[in-house]
Amino acid sequence: MKTGATSGPPDSKKRLNRFTTSVQTSLCPSPGRCFSSSANRPADVLVDVDSASRAAAYTEKDFMYGVGILGNCCTHGAGTAGQFAAHPRTWVVTGYEPREQRAGELQRAMQAPLAASYEAVVDHAQVEILALATDPCDKAEMVELAARAGKALWINKPLCHNPAAARRIEEQVRAAGVPAVFDVPMVKFQPAFDKLLHQVRAELYGQVVSYYHTFGMTFAQDFPIRETWPERFDPAATAGGGEMTNMGCYAIDYALHLLGVPRRVEARWQKFWRPYVEADVENFGQICLDYGRFWAVLSVGKQAVEGQRGPRNALTVEFEGANFFLDPGAGLVVETGRARPLDDYLDGHQCPSSIDQLLAALEGGPAPQSDIATAARGVEVLCGAYQSILEERPVDLPLTRAKNPLFESSS
Structure with missing residues (x-):
């Protein structure tokens, strides 16, 4: 401390x-x-x-x-x-x-x-x-x-x-x-994501068969990210990791609440935005959660992009008898191929x-x-993802070693 x-x-x-x-x-x-x-x-x-x-x-x-x-x-x-x-x-x-x-x-x-x-x-x-x-x-x-x-x-x-x-x-x-x-707050506490969470738990659409969530932030090419948030470039022993930790925790937490804890995890990371390349810290990652019947794929991180920018927080969930696409930033919901305005889908729904x-x-x-228990499981999933990257293999959950492989020895 x-x-x-x-x-x-x-x-x-x-x-x-x-x-x-x-x-x-x-x-x-x-x-x-x-x-x-x-x-x-x-x-x-x-x-x-x-x-x-x-x-x-x-x-x-x-x-x-x-x-x-x-x-x-x-x-x-x-x-x-x-x-x-x-x-x-x-x-x-x-x-x-x-x-x-x-x-x-x-x-x-x-x-x-x-x-x-x-x-x-x-x-x-x-x-x-x-x-x-x-x-x-x-x-x-x-x-x-x-x-x-x-x-x-x-x-x-x-x-x-x-x-x-x-x-x-x-x-x-x-x-x-x-x-x-x-x-x-940036996923689970948004009213649209909260409403979908309750609908899935009520089995309104049936069993999930496919899941893809892209979540992160976009910036101008010249945005001074290292000067604005230097903590994002701290050693893993302080910060836990790069943007798979910072942005990934949102998507992981929501997936665990909606789908439960996966059997295993596999992941890849990328370092392509110059400040992150220079610091050797990941700014982007893909996390694949194996639920046996299906994969849940999370694409998380930060990007520097050209031109006009908008939110990156869109979810596609396919069910046995329906499919669902949600993009609150675009004000759009698509249910089984039928587009609806976001406000129409929400119908006044609010999230505490x-x-x-x-x-x-x-x-x-x-x-x-x-709750804290689900958040704790999320840390384990994230560190399993890092272990998967370093060892180039899927990693079973729960972890047999309660460690973050970015800074803790596996022995």
Whole structure:
């Protein structure tokens, strides 16, 4: 865990937050196949006031939760602070990030004082939810601190950097009995993907026979990616890997929720965008999940492209008696050859956010659908993919060695 000095914790405020209801574990009872659901719990949004002012405006009956931000890896902590500051049921108390530049970004996003250390955030009396956005290598240690303090966890992707840390996180959450949610927003929390997930679980289209998901980000040729997100080029022992980790975790997580854990995995990677070539880090990868009856193919990563750019997040699923193509960025759904506007397909469907799922669990509702156990299985699948690349063979799951082969010896 990194250390460093910043300004001290914020002034004490009247404590408005209480939760005395029994909390449910956020771990899926059947790893890799958590089918619980959570209802969205709307509340009136207060606008044009900062987070602390909104906290003071609420009564105990309204229940507002104080949030502490741990880390700002790749600006994710700043984005996290923005989400919690904008939510009508939460306010940002404090946060910590050891790197000077990222600490300044985090403080500006929080509009609240920085704490002097990670421990100071965890121990702050007004913090009831800890939002983790540290380097992947630090996630397990942060979860241990939070679990000891008995505080709820909101863990931004990726979960961590290797299977051993994933298992440690899973066990710590289970043993502490604290609510925890995995925040992996760009696929699973989009309403269209969430609706399809529920339709597949309800067997609306029958058994899956084929699956292909292309997911990633595109940039201009001259985009300064290494200067913008230098953490993406950190050693695997810190970051877990390149874009198969960063982008791949989204597609893997969704596939595991929709299809379950595969029997084995096989993968290939490519390094063709100059900054990644120079750093010897993959910017693109293909991950093939073997489910016995069919393959699920995930194409993930980042590209520099010419001309106009748009989102790259499209899914094709073929079933025994139907087929389905989804491209939310293009506003298009194709069901068995019949195109429909996205809004027509959604028909008002909404997906509870990771924050709403966590708050529901804190107040005695269902455990978060975006659970830690499935996220931990995802880390294992990803590291199996890396092992497949290095050894040029399919790799059976679960792994016999809980290691990330990019930086851990196979012996």
